[in-house]
Amino acid sequence: MVQSCFQAYEPFLPKTKQNKSKRTVPHQQKSxxxxxxxxxxxxxxxxxxxxxxxxxxxxxxxxMDLHDLAEGLPANYEHLMDLAAETYEIYRQLNDLKQQLKTQEEGK
Structure with a gap:
């Protein structure tokens, strides 16, 4: 089962149907x-x-989790930078993979 790294932020997110899903958090989110x-x-x-x-x-x-946290601002603003950094890192990795795929496909 894939774990979500946002359960730690769950208490701070607005209560919606989306946020009621069962989420688990790894002990070290960045890892x-x-x-x-x-x-x-x-x-x-x-x-x-x-x-x-x-x-x-x-x-x-x-x-979506970052958006939900932002909607609750200014409450729990101290969690915003951590979540934003994690979101940035995922999108950076995604961009790197897409560039790598593009390079491979152009090389054929």
């Missing part, structure tokens, strides 16, 4: 974000597409 992408040596385009798909899903969830 989960960094471990999201397994570095492969010379990954095939199919492997890259699989990683992009998985990371795209994660990025979408993080974006």
């Amino acid at each position: 989960m974000v960094q471990a999201e992408i397994t570095t492969l040596v010379n990954p095939s385009p199919d492997e890259l597409k699989t990683q992009i798909k998985r990371l795209n899903s994660k990025a979408g969830q993080m974006k």
Whole structure:
């Protein structure tokens, strides 16, 4: 089961149907974000597409969680930077993978 890194922020998010889902949090949130992408040596385009798909899903969830936290501002503003940094990192990794796939596809 994939764990969401946002359960720690759950008490601070506005109560909506979306936020009532069961979420679990790893003890070290940043390690989960960094471990999201397994570095492969010379990954095939199919492997890259699989990683992009998985990371795209994660990025979408993080974006929604960040939005929910922002709606509750100024309450719990101290969590905003951590969540924003994690969201940024996921989108940076996603962009890197897309560039790598584009480079491979252009090389064929």
